[in-house]
Amino acid sequence: MTTSxxxxxxxxxxxxxxxxxxxxGDVDLPVSGRRRTPGLRREEVAQLAGVGVTWYTWLEQGRARNASDQVLDAxxxxxxxxxxxxxxxxxxxxRGTTPEPGPPMDLRPEHxxxxxxxxPYPAAVQTDCYDLVAANRTYRYLFADLDAYPVEERNCAWLMFTEPSWRNSLVDEDTVLREITAKLRNRQPEHRDDPRWNALITRLRQESPDFVRHWESYEVAGDRTQLRRYVSPRVGALDVQFQSLWLDxxxxERIIVMTPTDDGTAQRLERLDSLVGAAPAWTARSDAADSSAAGA
Structure with a gap:
């Protein structure tokens, strides 16, 4: 397949x-002479992969076309x-597929x-680029009032990088911001023609030097269940397992949910739900496909 x-x-x-x-040392190669290049030299990668140095150089320079799967695997x-x-x-x-840009996800009553x-576990319906389509009561008030933000700002990546009340909730701030960026970097090539993605990446690059720093590191990461530690302004320290329940x-598209890792966190989440218990059980973005009223 020809690449652009x-x-x-x-x-x-x-x-x-x-x-x-x-x-x-990572790949059992001897170290000889003074090295000005951090990491491996091109010729060392070519040797390990069993390809020509010139060809590998072209690959890094963006000049190589139609590399085989076997060579890429090597x-x-x-x-x-x-x-x-x-x-x-x-x-x-x-080698990957590029989905056609589509309409907003179909938020359904079962979701x-x-x-x-x-x-009282915080949970939200989230898209591939971190847009928050709907959220339950404890998620909406975990850091601030999510519904108070304009619709276009209800995006986890945007809020974590640019909104102090969200960012200040992170105990392991740099780790979380790096993971968010690495996940965006990982999936961005599949959405190169999607206006939502392009707008989000452009805005983050314009508004957040920290995003630029992580983005230009070219780290990529997949989705996995992981420990997240937060400090909620309403109830204090929360240690949760952050996981995705896949819709598609x-x-x-997924439901993200935070489950407590200890009794103290479970009790604080129950307290949070009682503090905001007068609010609807869930609310959705006004541009979500499902037009049902928020649950009582």
Whole structure:
């Protein structure tokens, strides 16, 4: 499959970033002489992958076309790419699918019923680019009043990078912001023609130097259940398992839910729900496809 010049350029930048992070010792190569290059040299990657140095150089320079799956797999092994990074490499090389930009996801009554039933655990319906389509009561008031933000700002990535009340809730701030960026970087090539994605990345690059710093590191990451530690302004410390319940994995649509890791967190989430108990069990963005009224 023929790739565009922009994709080949992105592929080269990704390979250079990954090469800089692998040392000769990581791949059992001897270290000889003074090294000005961080990580591996191009010729070392080519040797490990069993390809020509000139060809690998062209690959990093965005000049190589139609690389075979076997060669790409060999380069992935040489650079010790994890599964998410390997997948990202293949997408940049034209092996992934690019979904057509579609309408907003179809928010259905069964989705909002799940949000209500999960209380007092914070939960929300989220798209592939972190747009919050609907959220239950404890999620909406976990850091601030989510419904008070304009619709176009109800996006987890945007709020975590630009909104102090959200960002200040993060105990492991740099780790979480790096993971958010790495997940966006991982899936962005599949959405290169999607206006939602392009607008989000452009806004973040314009408004957040921290996003730019993480974005230009070319880290990529897949989705996984993970520990998140927050400090809620209403109830204090919360240690939760952050996980995705997939609605449509191919489109990246999910219900995200935070489950407590200890009794103290469970009690504080119950207290949070009691403090905001007069609010509806869930609310949705005004542009969501489902037009049902918020649950009582």
């Amino acid at each position: 010049a922009s994709d080949r350029s992105a592929l080269g930048a990704f390979l250079r970033a990954r090469r800089a992070r692998v040392t000769p 380069v992935a092994r040489a650079l010790r790419l994890d599964p998410a990074e390997h997948r990202h490499l293949m997408v940049l090389a034209g 909002t019923a799940v949000l209500a039933k999960l209380l 994995r191919a489109r990246g």
